[in-house]
Amino acid sequence: MNPAxxxxxxxxxxxxxxxxxxxxxxxxxxxxxxxxxxxxxxYDGWLAAKPGTAVASLGLARAQAILALAPQAAAxxxxxxxxxxxxxxxxxxxxxxxxxxxxxxxxxxxxxxxTLYLDSRSCDLCIRVDAPSPxxxxxxxxxxxxACTRPxxxxxxxxxxxxxxxxxxxxxxxxxxxxDRQGRDWDAVITSIVDNPISVRQAFWAPYKKFLRMIEEQxxxxxxxxxxxxxxxxxxxxxKTANADKAKPAEPKKVDVGAVAAIGVAxxxxxxxxxxxxGYVFQLKPWQYPLVLVGLLLVISGPAMIxxxxxxxQRTLGPxxxxxxWAVNGRVKVNIPLGTSLTxxxxxxxxxxxxxxxxxxxxxxxxxxRLTIVVLLLLVGAWLGxxxxxxxxxxxxxxxxxxxxxxxxxxxxxxPxPxPxPxPxAKA
Numbered sequence: 090m091n092p093a094x095x096x097x098x099x100x101x102x103x104x105x106x107x108x109x110x111x112x113x114x115x116x117x118x119x120x121x122x123x124x125x126x127x128x129x130x131x132y133d134g135w136l137a138a139k140p141g142t143a144v145a146s147l148g149l150a151r152a153q154a155i156l157a158l159a160p161q162a163a164a165x166x167x168x169x170x171x172x173x174x175x176x177x178x179x180x181x182x183x184x185x186x187x188x189x190x191x192x193x194x195x196x197x198x199x200x201x202x203x204t205l206y207l208d209s210r211s212c213d214l215c216i217r218v219d220a221p222s223p224x225x226x227x228x229x230x231x232x233x234x235x236a237c238t239r240p241x242x243x244x245x246x247x248x249x250x251x252x253x254x255x256x257x258x259x260x261x262x263x264x265x266x267x268x269d270r271q272g273r274d275w276d277a278v279i280t281s282i283v284d285n286p287i288s289v290r291q292a293f294w295a296p297y298k299k300f301l302r303m304i305e306e307q308x309x310x311x312x313x314x315x316x317x318x319x320x321x322x323x324x325x326x327x328x329k330t331a332n333a334d335k336a337k338p339a340e341p342k343k344v345d346v347g348a349v350a351a352i353g354v355a356x357x358x359x360x361x362x363x364x365x366x367x368g369y370v371f372q373l374k375p376w377q378y379p380l381v382l383v384g385l386l387l388v389i390s391g392p393a394m395i396x397x398x399x400x401x402x403q404r405t406l407g408p409x410x411x412x413x414x415w416a417v418n419g420r421v422k423v424n425i426p427l428g429t430s431l432t433x434x435x436x437x438x439x440x441x442x443x444x445x446x447x448x449x450x451x452x453x454x455x456x457x458x459r460l461t462i463v464v465l466l467l468l469v470g471a472w473l474g475x476x477x478x479x480x481x482x483x484x485x486x487x488x489x490x491x492x493x494x495x496x497x498x499x500x501x502x503x504x505p506x507p508x509p510x511p512x513p514x515a516k517a
Contacts, residue, residue: 110124180199197213207277225248228405231287232250264276293393297389401424
């Protein structure tokens with residue numbers, strides 16, 4: 090027997106083996122040990138279920154002394170709760186009942202976790218979230234979900250509300266910097282986007298940008314198709330050259346009269362439509378051209394601006410907070426002035442100047458551009474000078490575009506019949 094366990098074995102023999110198995114029992118077989126522990130199982134269960142086991146080691150006197158201090162402990166807990174309510178209950182009401190801190194630019198709201206610096210702007214309305222939620226689309230706010238990482242800290246996700254500028258360079262994978270309320274900087278990257286209008290100005294230019302993107306995509310597709318077709322032709326020519334001795338002489342292609350006629354009809358229709366449009370345009374007076382231009386801009390950009398204006402008036406913070414787990418009953422409107430204050434765009438500091446001399450400028454291209462602008466201005470000036478000062482005695486539409494005068498009839502009007510000669514006087 091190990092001497093280190095002598096006292097424990099003596100206590101086992103005295104307190105367990107002797108009362109249960111007899112004093113004559115000096116050895117224990119595995120069967121004896123199972124019988125011994127089986128007789129003690131009921132006591133172990135009763136001991137584990139006994140209430141007050143955690144404080145049993147204190148003793149009865151100490152436990153009674155502590156119980157005598159129960160009223161004082163309850164009073165201390167009540168005072169602690171009262172102090173915390175006095176300190177935090179007003180903040181809770183100002184942030185999740187009337188949202189006065191959110192609408193006051195002097196105080197950030199409790200749910201604003203920091204500031205995101207991205208794409209030459211800073212976004213103050215950033216809310217910590219667990220993951221993207223479909224509820225956010227109901228807020229009518231442009232939201233970029235940001236994954237923030239920092240060495241030594243657990244990663245976190247932030248929903249950044251972008252309320253100023255445009256979204257041309259906001260895309261998944263764009264990097265930025267996020268500063269939390271403690272001033273710590275985090276590496277930020279966009280993981281997903283909830284697309285909504287940001288401003289009316291962005292909606293004004295959106296149709297034109299979309300049109301340019303469509304042109305670029307079509308040009309790229311045509312270029313890819315042309316490259317593929319060229320490669321196929323080269324391969325066919327190479328195959329034809331390799332098998333020149335086996336190829337039969339090609340028959341001359343016949344001209345498809347129907348195709349030629351269709352092309353002629355299409356070209357004629359296009360020229361007729363262009364002539365009709367130019368005829369209407371050329372008949373306008375000089376002061377009507379700006380009105381026509383404004384009308385075209387309104388026709389193209391007007392619907393997008395109206396839709397953006399309606400959505401901007403419906404922006405609300407409630408669904409974003411609901412998606413984050415907050416039980417917010419109010420809608421928490423975010424109108425256009427408030428949204429503008431929540432996102433700042435980078436501006437040049439006061440007193441600074443721009444240096445426009447580019448050392449790597451393409452001077453030939455810049456010279457051609459300036460020459461083109463000067464020529465266009467001279468042509469417009471000459472046209473206006475001729476129509477406003479050089480020919481004041483003609484009607485405006487006749488002197489603006491002489492070839493639009495109404496065509497005169499080729500058949501001359503019949504000359505009036507000559508009067509009949511007087512009858513000769515009778516001879517006497």
